[in-house]
Amino acid sequence: MTPVTIWQTFDSALSSLCEHLFPISFLTLTFLFLEKHYLYALGLVVPWCIYRWYKGSRRVTKKEDKYVYITGCDSGFGNLLARHLDKQGFNVIAACYTKEGEEELKKITSDRLATLHLDVADSNSVEKAAALIKTLVGPKGLWAVVNNAGIALPSGPTDWMTIYDYKKMLAVNLCGVIDVTLSVLPLIKKAKGRVVNVASVFGRVSAFGGPYCVSKFGVESFNDSLRLNMAPFGIKVACIEPGFFKTNVTDTVAMKNNLRQLWERLPQDVKEDYGPDYLQASIDMLEQRFNMLTDGNLMKVVYCMEHAISAVYPQTRYSAGWDAKFFWLPAAYLPTSIADRLFRGNAPPFKPKVLTDNLMTELVEVMLSHLALTCALLLASVAAIRRFIRESYRVGGFGQKHVFITGCDSGFGNLLARQLDGKGLHVLAACLSEEGAADLATATSSRLKTLLLDVTDSESIRRGVQFVSREVGERGLWGLVNNAGRSIPIGPTEWMKLEDFTKVLDVNLIGVIDVTLQFLPLLKKAQGRVVNVASVLGRLSLIGGGYCLSKWGVEAFSDSLRGMQQFGIKVSIIEPGFFKTAVTSVELIDTDLRRLWTRLPQEVKDSYGETYLEDYVKVQEFSMGILCSPDISKVTRCMEHALTAQFPRTRYSAGWDAKLFWIPLSYLPSFVSDFVVNMLLPSPKG
Numbered sequence: 001m002t003p004v005t006i007w008q009t010f011d012s013a014l015s016s017l018c019e020h021l022f023p024i025s026f027l028t029l030t031f032l033f034l035e036k037h038y039l040y041a042l043g044l045v046v047p048w049c050i051y052r053w054y055k056g057s058r059r060v061t062k063k064e065d066k067y068v069y070i071t072g073c074d075s076g077f078g079n080l081l082a083r084h085l086d087k088q089g090f091n092v093i094a095a096c097y098t099k100e101g102e103e104e105l106k107k108i109t110s111d112r113l114a115t116l117h118l119d120v121a122d123s124n125s126v127e128k129a130a131a132l133i134k135t136l137v138g139p140k141g142l143w144a145v146v147n148n149a150g151i152a153l154p155s156g157p158t159d160w161m162t163i164y165d166y167k168k169m170l171a172v173n174l175c176g177v178i179d180v181t182l183s184v185l186p187l188i189k190k191a192k193g194r195v196v197n198v199a200s201v202f203g204r205v206s207a208f209g210g211p212y213c214v215s216k217f218g219v220e221s222f223n224d225s226l227r228l229n230m231a232p233f234g235i236k237v238a239c240i241e242p243g244f245f246k247t248n249v250t251d252t253v254a255m256k257n258n259l260r261q262l263w264e265r266l267p268q269d270v271k272e273d274y275g276p277d278y279l280q281a282s283i284d285m286l287e288q289r290f291n292m293l294t295d296g297n298l299m300k301v302v303y304c305m306e307h308a309i310s311a312v313y314p315q316t317r318y319s320a321g322w323d324a325k326f327f328w329l330p331a332a333y334l335p336t337s338i339a340d341r342l343f344r345g346n347a348p349p350f351k352p353k354v355l356t357d358n359l360m361t362e363l364v365e366v367m368l369s370h371l372a373l374t375c376a377l378l379l380a381s382v383a384a385i386r387r388f389i390r391e392s393y394r395v396g397g398f399g400q401k402h403v404f405i406t407g408c409d410s411g412f413g414n415l416l417a418r419q420l421d422g423k424g425l426h427v428l429a430a431c432l433s434e435e436g437a438a439d440l441a442t443a444t445s446s447r448l449k450t451l452l453l454d455v456t457d458s459e460s461i462r463r464g465v466q467f468v469s470r471e472v473g474e475r476g477l478w479g480l481v482n483n484a485g486r487s488i489p490i491g492p493t494e495w496m497k498l499e500d501f502t503k504v505l506d507v508n509l510i511g512v513i514d515v516t517l518q519f520l521p522l523l524k525k526a527q528g529r530v531v532n533v534a535s536v537l538g539r540l541s542l543i544g545g546g547y548c549l550s551k552w553g554v555e556a557f558s559d560s561l562r563g564m565q566q567f568g569i570k571v572s573i574i575e576p577g578f579f580k581t582a583v584t585s586v587e588l589i590d591t592d593l594r595r596l597w598t599r600l601p602q603e604v605k606d607s608y609g610e611t612y613l614e615d616y617v618k619v620q621e622f623s624m625g626i627l628c629s630p631d632i633s634k635v636t637r638c639m640e641h642a643l644t645a646q647f648p649r650t651r652y653s654a655g656w657d658a659k660l661f662w663i664p665l666s667y668l669p670s671f672v673s674d675f676v677v678n679m680l681l682p683s684p685k686g
Contacts, residue, residue, distance in 0.1 A: 058312040063089040066191075067137045068309060070094055071120055071180055072149030074101030076247035077198065081146065081302045085309070086113045090143075093133055097149070120149045120176030123498060130183035141190025144309045147177040147219075148198045152249040153258045156282075158209035158561050159270060159524075160262045163458060163514040166211040170505070173215035174549070178222055179498045185230075189494075189607070192234030196308045197223045201243050201319070201328035206559030207343040214509070217556035218549045222493075224541035224670070225548055227316065228677055229493045232684045233607065238308035242301045243321030243328060244293040252290050256283050273524070273567060295321050316670040333667065336650040340562060393646040398424040401526075402472045403643060404464075405429050406455055406515060407484030409436030411581035412533065416481065416636045420643070421448045425478075428468055432484070455484045455511030458518075465518050476525025479643040482512040482532045485550075487583040488592040491616070493544035494604060495596040504546030509553040516561065520569075527568030531642045532558045534573050536653070536662035542677055562650065572642035576635045577655030577662060578627035586624050590617050609685025616682055623680060627657050 060066070068085055072078040073094035079101075082094040086109045095118035096102045102115040116132055119125040133142060150173045154165045181195055188195065202208075203216030220239060227237035244250055263271070263279045304318035319325050331339055395401075403420055407413040408429035414436075417429040421444045430453035431437040437450035451467050454460040468477060485508045489500040512532060523530065537543070538551030555573060562571045578584060597605070597613045638652035653659050665673050 055313045056307065056311055056315070059310050060312055063310070064091070065140060066143035067091045067093060067133075067140070068144045068146065069133055069142055069184060070146040070148055071118060072097070073105060073115070074098055076249070077298060077301050077305070078146070078148040079105060080298050081148070081305050082113065083109055084302055084306060086110055088306070088310070090309075093136060095129060095149070118149075120180055121171040123179055126179045126183050133184060134187060137187060139190070142184050142187035142193055143191050144194040144196060145181060145184050145188060146196045146198070146305060146309070147180055149176060150198065150249065152212055153254060154262060155208065155210040155212050155255070156259055156262045157563060159517070159520050159564065160266060161210055161517060163510065163517055166214065166513050167510065169211040170215050170218070170510070173212070174218040174222070175498060175502065177219055178501050181226065182496065182498060185494055186604075188235055189233055194309055194314065195226060195230070195235065195237045196240065196305055197237070198240045198242070198305075199223065201241050201324045203241060204332040205328055205339065205343070206556040209560045209563050213560055214513075214553045214556045217552040221541045221549045221552035225544045226493050228541070228674060228681070229544050231674070231678070236314055237316070238314050239317045240301065240304050240308070241317060241319050241324060241329070243319070243324035244290065244295060245298055245301060245321065246294045246296045247298065250290060250294055252287055255286055255290070259283055259286070293323055340650075390647045391641070391645055391649070394644050395646055398644075400475060401478035402426040402428060402468070402475070403479035403481065404468055404477055404519065405481040405483055406453060407432070408440055408450070409433055411583070412632055412635050412639070413481070413483040414440060415632055416483070416639050417448060418444055419636050419640060421445055423640070423644070426471070428471060430464060430484070455515055456506045458514055461515055461518050465522070468519070468522060472522060472526075474525070476528065477519060477522035478526045478528040480516065480519050480523060480528070480530050481639060481643070482515055482530070484511060485533065485583060487547050488588055489596060490543045490545040490547050490589065491593050491596050495600060496545055501546040501549065505550050505553070508547070508550030509557070512554055513557055520564070523569055524567050529643050529648065530558075530561060530569060530571045531639055532571070532573055534558070534575050536575050536577050536658045538575060539666035540662055540673060542680075570648055571650070572648050573651045574635060574638050574642070575651060575653045575658060575663070577653070577658035578624065578629065579632050579635060579655065580628045580630045581632060584624055584628050586621050589620055593617060593620070607684060612682060612684055619680065619682055629655055
């Protein structure tokens with residue numbers, strides 16, 4: 001037997017053993033816990049539910065003095081919410097995209113409701129709307145803004161998309177939310193009001209390709225950082241996460257037409273990759289699933305929005321719909337391998353194992369003899385051994401494999417390029433500066449080739465693809481490492497402008513997507529690897545600005561890109577903690593924070609206090625000094641494993657802080673993570 005055959009046989013046996021042991025140990029532990037502790041658990045749960053119900057039942061007073069600004073009121077949730085709040089006595093400012101939408105809404109509402117035209121993707125339109133709202137609300141300020149406007153098309157497999165499809169949707173669903181919020185934040189601050197952001201369950205799980213999930217992950221991140229930044233000023237921020245509901249966003253006719261249009265514009269070789277029957281099969285599956293999942297009762301979502309606006313103590317997150325509560329959100333906490341099996345249509349269906357008489361006997365014996373701990377330890381040991389053996393296998397033929405890395409001037413990219421060159425791979429290192437390219441070429445072998453690349457410039461990327469195509473020939477590209485990135489501007493959300501967010505998003509998110517889409521045909525040829533560098537801040541929003549948003553977007557894009565596994569492409573995400581690189585340079589962050597502070601209006605400076613800037617800078621210096629590890633090889637070893645292992649992981653966490661603190665913290669309830677993060681940040685003077 002060959003080593004590979006022996007491994008496959010052993011791996012199959014271990015998999016079978018794990019599948020049998022897991023239900024035994026899990027059921028036993030559950031049985032023993034419930035047997036001894038269910039009364040204690042029940043005693044805690046019931047009072048908690050009563051307390052939460054009582055707290056959530058209290059409502060704000062003087063609704064007639066409160067103004068609520070809602071975007072996307074032409075139809076769907078926004079239209080229904082505007083009418084609902086109007087009946088309750090709020091002063092509603094309903095923003096519509098069309099004149100017809102405005103006129104129809106005015107006909108069925110009271111004189112209190114005011115309408116205005118708004119295109120959230122146009123900063124001039126957003127500015128005009130904010131100026132009008134300022135005159136309407138006067139000195140009272142704005143009680144609430146509801147960021148509801150959004151689009152869902154185009155949507156489809158990742159390699160059917162272009163970068164313009166991503167830019168179009170991000171401009172509405174993410175940048176539009178940011179722009180609208182920043183435009184009225186001073187008015188909300190006056191009223192100590194609310195920001196309600198409509199995300200989606202697909203801001204928690206990236207279940208399909210295209211830009212929709214990426215945009216909603218970004219909204220979740222923006223929502224979290226805004227909640228942290230504005231809590232000291234009495235502003236409450238809530239996120240609505242609906243499941244599937246029957247609106248224009250989930251219109252099956254539009255969805256099917258969208259798929260046909262995307263299919264028609266595909267190159268013939270991509271169509272052949274999928275086969276002639278794929279389009280019709282996708283349309284049939286889409287219709288079947290939407291008919292099964294979509295809920296016609298939009299009031300479930302509207303009631304969540306209304307509670308976030310009118311409750312004295314609103315929740316931080318609202319999940320609306322049975323599918324959100326019982327399927328999508330629980331699935332967000334599952335290991336990636338399990339979630340992929342649930343979401344990817346090409347994955348084999350899960351077939352539950354039938355317990356034999358012997359296994360049933362074992363189960364009863366284990367339960368009776370209280371050996372649950374032994375079973376659990378045995379299962380953990382077997383799983384650990386299996387994982388170690390799997391991950392130790394490497395692919396061969398390094399001398400025939402090409403790897404393209406972005407951001408090689410310094411930091412992770414530079415070290416990885418030298419590391420892989422030393423292993424014998426053909427490295428194609430993209431640098432932003434000529435100096436960076438020259439220094440790297442001097443320190444490496446003749447195998448390594450450098451090129452200049454700006455990931456924010458599609459034409460520069462296209463030239464890079466041509467260069468790489470000539471180098472790799474018919475073998476294709478084995479590895480793509482999206483490493484290029486920037487961090488600043490970072491700081492409190494209120495200090496930002498939309499362009500501060502887009503500066504970071506253009507590099508860290510749009511750049512990653514554009515590079516990946518353009519290199520996908522070469523990766524398909526080699527059945528290669530994509531390694532995307534995200535961050536622990538792609539799991540947890542600690543700071544304002546575009547950095548966290550961009551990294552949440554990279555997580556979503558990577559998850560949806562794993563749909564390419566049907567073509568043999570493996571996708572891995574690197575989630576480093578804090579390391580000493582240019583991205584975490586205290587000098588750069590300090591200088592940029594002072595730039596942001598200098599341009600703030602005096603009233604905003606006064607609300608933070610004279611010493612806030614210095615306190616914030618000191619906190620950054622202290623945090624970076626403690627958290628930042630100088631050993632960046634911890635990250636590049638993860639990247640190398642993702643490129644060279646026969647069985648790479650889907651996610652790699654690098655650094656003790658990532659493994660033991662940030663990632664576990666990201667799984668805790670929002671009020672816990674908020675408390676911990678607030679302990680790390682200074683408070684405004686109030």
